[in-house]
Amino acid sequence: MQTIQHFINGEYTPSASGQTFEKRSPLDNRLIARVAEGGQAEVDAAVAAARAALRGDWSRMSTEKRVAMLHAVADEITRRFDDFVAAEEADTGQPHHVIAHAFVPRGAANFKIFADVIKNVATEAFQMDTPDGRGALNYAIRKPKGVIGVISPWNAPFLLMTWKVGPALACGNTVVVKPSEETPATAALLGEVMNAVGVPKGVYNVVHGFGPAAAGEFITRHDGVDAITFTGETRTGAAIMKAAADGIRDVSFELGGKNAGIVFADCDFDAAVDGIFRSAFLNTGQVCLGTERVYVERPLFDRFVQALKLRCESVKYGRPKDAGANYGPLISQEHKRKVLSYYERAVAEGATVVTGGGVPPLPAELAEGAWVQPTMWTGLPETATVVREEIFGPCCHLRPFDSEEEVLALANDNRYGLSTTIWTRDLGRAHRMADGVEVGITWINSWFLRDLRTPFGGSKQSGIGREGGVHSLEFYTDLRNVCIKY
Ligand code: NAD
Numbered sequence: 032m033q034t035i036q037h038f039i040n041g042e043y044t045p046s047a048s049g050q051t052f053e054k055r056s057p058l059d060n061r062l063i064a065r066v067a068e069g070g071q072a073e074v075d076a077a078v079a080a081a082r083a084a085l086r087g088d089w090s091r092m093s094t095e096k097r098v099a100m101l102h103a104v105a106d107e108i109t110r111r112f113d114d115f116v117a118a119e120e121a122d123t124g125q126p127h128h129v130i131a132h133a134f135v136p137r138g139a140a141n142f143k144i145f146a147d148v149i150k151n152v153a154t155e156a157f158q159m160d161t162p163d164g165r166g167a168l169n170y171a172i173r174k175p176k177g178v179i180g181v182i183s184p185w186n187a188p189f190l191l192m193t194w195k196v197g198p199a200l201a202c203g204n205t206v207v208v209k210p211s212e213e214t215p216a217t218a219a220l221l222g223e224v225m226n227a228v229g230v231p232k233g234v235y236n237v238v239h240g241f242g243p244a245a246a247g248e249f250i251t252r253h254d255g256v257d258a259i260t261f262t263g264e265t266r267t268g269a270a271i272m273k274a275a276a277d278g279i280r281d282v283s284f285e286l287g288g289k290n291a292g293i294v295f296a297d298c299d300f301d302a303a304v305d306g307i308f309r310s311a312f313l314n315t316g317q318v319c320l321g322t323e324r325v326y327v328e329r330p331l332f333d334r335f336v337q338a339l340k341l342r343c344e345s346v347k348y349g350r351p352k353d354a355g356a357n358y359g360p361l362i363s364q365e366h367k368r369k370v371l372s373y374y375e376r377a378v379a380e381g382a383t384v385v386t387g388g389g390v391p392p393l394p395a396e397l398a399e400g401a402w403v404q405p406t407m408w409t410g411l412p413e414t415a416t417v418v419r420e421e422i423f424g425p426c427c428h429l430r431p432f433d434s435e436e437e438v439l440a441l442a443n444d445n446r447y448g449l450s451t452t453i454w455t456r457d458l459g460r461a462h463r464m465a466d467g468v469e470v471g472i473t474w475i476n477s478w479f480l481r482d483l484r485t486p487f488g489g490s491k492q493s494g495i496g497r498e499g500g501v502h503s504l505e506f507y508t509d510l511r512n513v514c515i516k517y
């Protein structure tokens with residue numbers, strides 16, 4: 032069994048209180064790690080280290096050297112690739128191909144992209160007239176915002192944490208990270224990488240622990256934290272916003288979603304089935320961009336439902352590296368209980384269960400794990416709980432539609448506005464739909480196809496702000512104007 036400690040000022044440390052919590056495997060509920068449980072003392076120490084580093088070598092380092100260091104971080108992640116994959120597999124139980132081909136490579140990419148952005152971005156300059164006719168020049172400079180609190184979730188832990196740490200460090204900030212209590216391993220391992228490549232002590236700090244009235248909240252309330260970047264549930268975002276308000280701390284939020292998938296009858300059928308299957312069931316449905324509401328144009332509806340059902344019924348449950356395994360467990364027993372309660376609710380509210388709806392039959396050694404079946408429903412009204420609320424599990428409701436106007440109204444009738452995936456061969460319709468859907472990210476004939484230079488974030492209650500490429504600079508830097516009279 033592993034011991035996971037905080038990483039504060041370049042050193043691995045236990046909690047002052049000696050307190051730890053358990054990390055259990057989602058695969059079989061076995062105890063796999065004891066994790067140091069941080070409180071106010073550890074948050075204070077991490078913030079102090081981050082503030083000191085902000086004033087020290089890190090702030091004096093040239094942009095060129097900082098950029099080279101972030102490339103070195105990316106290269107070291109790639110060199111330690113197998114360790115990161117193993118750590119993420121142990122924490123999440125997800126299939127090897129998902130972690131090794133999608134999630135961990137993004138950790139390295141997240142450092143490279145923002146190192147390149149900061150090297151190449153210009154600021155604005157304006158010449159102006161003055162009453163005495165001599166004129167003046169205005170130019171803007173970008174400064175680091177300060178100490179950034181990074182609070183991240185468990186569903187793609189390394190990708191989502193580095194998506195914030197990468198730009199924060201590229202812009203010259205220092206960070207205090209609170210990874211999800213469910214997935215502490217990769218954030219801890221990244222400390223070894225930082226030390227190996229010589230990132231100054233205190234630039235990257237990690238405090239493990241819980242959210243409310245614990246390490247997470249203590250970061251959001253800390254006077255020494257200048258801004259908070261958070262990915263997680265909308266409800267948690269609201270709590271963090273209240274905590275941040277007292278110190279007028281800036282926030283960047285990537286929150287929940289209840290995303291619609293829209294399939295027109297003219298689509299490439301096989302590609303659409305494949306795309307919707309991935310968008311609803313990848314990572315066992317634990318993707319914020321995932322599709323839990325599927326609208327299919329009526330002439331295609333029955334055929335589409337049958338094809339998707341077949342895909343659901345062919346998943347292969349197993350441990351990450353089991354031959355052929357392509358479907359993992361949910362993150363925890365608690366999340367399993369939540370998802371199964373939604374499965375029961377769907378039936379209680381009158382759903383037709385097309386497939387799934389419960390716990391799969393499994394070999395004895397996996398029986399205690401957080402496994403649930405991929406599940407499809409039809410026949411519910413839009414007011415049903417499972418059609419309205421984010422479940423964050425491997426399930427979707429499918430409903431037929433008859434026109435663009437109708438499906439647009441259905442898709443937009445939700446408090447969330449994160450993403451959508453639309454399948455059609457009609458280019459004009461694709462543009463009309465993209466213009467009409469109230470979401471931050473629209474994929475046409477694709478899903479989760481990422482160019483890291485593009486704005487990423489949610490509309491409505493799915494987020495505040497955009498991150499990605501130059502857009503991240505809006506949050507991670509303080510833009511200051513200088514006016515010089517000629
Ligand atoms: P969560 O909100 O429960 O927890 C996220 C993090 O916040 C954890 O580290 C947790 O310990 C911490 N936290 C909880 N309460 C806190 C508080 N009061 N103060 C400070 N920190 C607190 O979310 P989760 O269950 O870990 O993740 C799933 C959710 O994340 C889903 O809603 C999903 O849609 C969302 N998500 C969104 C995106 C996006 O890009 N929009 C990406 C991934 C996940």
Ligand code: 6OD
Pocket residue numbers: 186187191194317318319320481487
């Ligand atoms: O690709 C990304 O940058 C990103 N933030 C993905 C989010 C996935 C949510 O589960």
